[in-house]
Amino acid sequence: METLLAFVVGGLFSVAVYLMLRRSLAQIILGLGLLTNAVNLMIFTVGGLTPGDPPLIAEGSDTPPPVYANPVPQALILTAIVIGFGVLALALVLAYRAYYMVRSDDPDAMRSTDQLGPPDPN
Numbered sequence: 001m002e003t004l005l006a007f008v009v010g011g012l013f014s015v016a017v018y019l020m021l022r023r024s025l026a027q028i029i030l031g032l033g034l035l036t037n038a039v040n041l042m043i044f045t046v047g048g049l050t051p052g053d054p055p056l057i058a059e060g061s062d063t064p065p066p067v068y069a070n071p072v073p074q075a076l077i078l079t080a081i082v083i084g085f086g087v088l089a090l091a092l093v094l095a096y097r098a099y100y101m102v103r104s105d106d107p108d109a110m111r112s113t114d115q116l117g118p119p120d121p122n
Contacts, residue, residue, distance in 0.1 A: 005045040012038035025095045025105040032091060036084035040077050047073025 012034055019031030047070055055068040095105070102110045 001049050002045055005041060009038050009042045009045060012041065023106055025098065025107060029091050029095055033088050036080065040080050043073050043076050043080065
């Protein structure tokens with residue numbers, strides 16, 4: 001199963017890098033979203049896919065059960081999902097504002113514009 005997930009992570013990384021190298025701001029943001037999902041899946045795969053009991057110590061015992069699921073990768077992934085959602089929301093708002101100001105989603109056109117205010121409604 002880890003081998004399959006490694007190929008999926010590799011595919012997600014390659015598609016994310018391809019999209020982030022495109023000339024459209026919307027494709028760059030989609031690539032960023034795919035990249036965060038690829039990193040989350042990579043952390044999940046590296047943490048091990050061991051099915052087992054929760055890491056709780058039963059009454060009268062000093063150690064957890066012999067086969068238990070590691071909670072650290074799960075906690076890291078939950079944190080990464082929240083941070084990735086925040087970054088993606090910020091990127092969408094910035095892209096919307098940049099498109100409103102420049103009327104283009106090409107990063108080179110945004111860089112070369114001299115427009116300082118909102119577009120003229122006429």
